[in-house]
Amino acid sequence: xxxxxxxxxxxxxxxxxxxxxxxxxxxxxxxxxxxxxxxxxxxxxxxxxxxxxxxxxxxxxxxxxxxxxxxxxxxxxxxxxxxxxxxxxxxxxxxxxxxxxxxxxxxxxxxxxxxxxxxxxxxxxxxxxxxxxxxxxxxxxxxxxxxxxxxxxxxxxx
Amino acid sequence: xxxxxxxxxxxxxxxxxxxxxxxxxxxxxxxxxxxxxxxxxxxxxxxxxxxxxxxxxxxxxxxxxxxxxxxxxxxxxxxxxxxxxxxxxxxxxxxxxxxxxxxxxxxxxxxxxxxxxxxxxxxxxxxxxxxxxxxxxxxxxxxxxxxxxxxxxxxxxx
DNA sequence: TATGAAAAGATAATCCC
DNA sequence: GGGATTATCTTTTCATA
Numbered sequence: 001x002x003x004x005x006x007x008x009x010x011x012x013x014x015x016x017x018x019x020x021x022x023x024x025x026x027x028x029x030x031x032x033x034x035x036x037x038x039x040x041x042x043x044x045x046x047x048x049x050x051x052x053x054x055x056x057x058x059x060x061x062x063x064x065x066x067x068x069x070x071x072x073x074x075x076x077x078x079x080x081x082x083x084x085x086x087x088x089x090x091x092x093x094x095x096x097x098x099x100x101x102x103x104x105x106x107x108x109x110x111x112x113x114x115x116x117x118x119x120x121x122x123x124x125x126x127x128x129x130x131x132x133x134x135x136x137x138x139x140x141x142x143x144x145x146x147x148x149x150x151x152x153x154x155x156x157x158x
Numbered sequence: 159x160x161x162x163x164x165x166x167x168x169x170x171x172x173x174x175x176x177x178x179x180x181x182x183x184x185x186x187x188x189x190x191x192x193x194x195x196x197x198x199x200x201x202x203x204x205x206x207x208x209x210x211x212x213x214x215x216x217x218x219x220x221x222x223x224x225x226x227x228x229x230x231x232x233x234x235x236x237x238x239x240x241x242x243x244x245x246x247x248x249x250x251x252x253x254x255x256x257x258x259x260x261x262x263x264x265x266x267x268x269x270x271x272x273x274x275x276x277x278x279x280x281x282x283x284x285x286x287x288x289x290x291x292x293x294x295x296x297x298x299x300x301x302x303x304x305x306x307x308x309x310x311x312x313x314x315x316x
Numbered sequence: 317t318a319t320g321a322a323a324a325g326a327t328a329a330t331c332c333c
Numbered sequence: 334g335g336g337a338t339t340a341t342c343t344t345t346t347c348a349t350a
Contacts, residue, residue: 033319035320036321053214056175099306103300146248148257150213195335
């Protein structure tokens with residue numbers, strides 16, 4: 001159902017993940033195409049699911065002090081139900097921005113946006129430790145952000 | 159220079175970080191405003207820096223197998239120059255999608271998008287360990303993604 | 317089948333109230 | 334902030350190679 005992407009598709013995708021507010025004619029010019037084929041390619045890339053969404057990136061520093069904290073969770077054995085309820089809980093907590101299952105010792109890695117240390121301490125006890133299956137938590141607090149992007153490395157890019 | 163945001167601004171921002179492809183009239187309707195004041199607010203939010211960018215979110219699974227790996231780096235003492243050169247190197251490596259300085263033992267946390275384990279092994283030896291100041295690396299590989307968003311929790315949202 | 321040109325429709329941007 | 338107007342861009346259609 002999804003054919004391979006050519007160099008132009010990759011260039012278009014990379015432009016869009018840098019700046020999706022550009023018009024299709026601007027992008028067309030950048031990648032060396034005229035407006036309408038460029039527009040059609042973008043439509044196709046959306047239909048085929050290469051482009052999942054188009055979102056505004058906000059400046060979190062404008063919304064007060066906050067810090068990312070990585071929390072590694074040690075999980076007990078979970079039934080399928082409990083596991084699903086765990087995942088639903090993760091999705092429902094907006095301060096948890098990312099969650100991954102892990103190889104190795106700790107089972108789950110969370111990235112949490114914490115307004116403060118006090119908030120986070122409360123959060124670990126009142127929320128995280130009460131999630132189904134969570135047995136232990138090891139947290140790593142970040143001090144400052146050097147780089148943060150969602151841009152995927154594509155073959156076309158630098 | 160930047161005044162406080164009211165409830166409508168927050169609602170607009172949250173809509174935009176969910177879906178920035180909606181027209182200003184659609185957003186206006188959602189937040190209970192007419193098109194032109196809503197558009198003016200969006201412009202102001204961009205000018206004042208609340209909105210940093212508008213980007214396309216790509217589906218990384220469509221681009222072949224890949225995995226996120228968290229790498230914690232132990233750093234030696236760095237001169238200001240070396241530190242800047244380190245940061246520049248981080249920025250220039252597209253597979254490093256996030257980088258944070260840390261409290262505690264390990265100094266730096268990287269999130270790396272690795273095409274494969276073999277690639278990552280090579281990457282740690284040929285790139286990471288050669289960056290200025292890097293003395294040791296502890297890596298945590300992820301198995302699967304449960305949640306991944308850039309949506310900031312705003313007071314208006316659920 | 318892919319492209320380019322051009323028309324129709326929708327949206328963004330600017331007016332005045 | 335709202336309503337109406339204009340400019341711009343998106344989307345469709347059609348002709349071409």
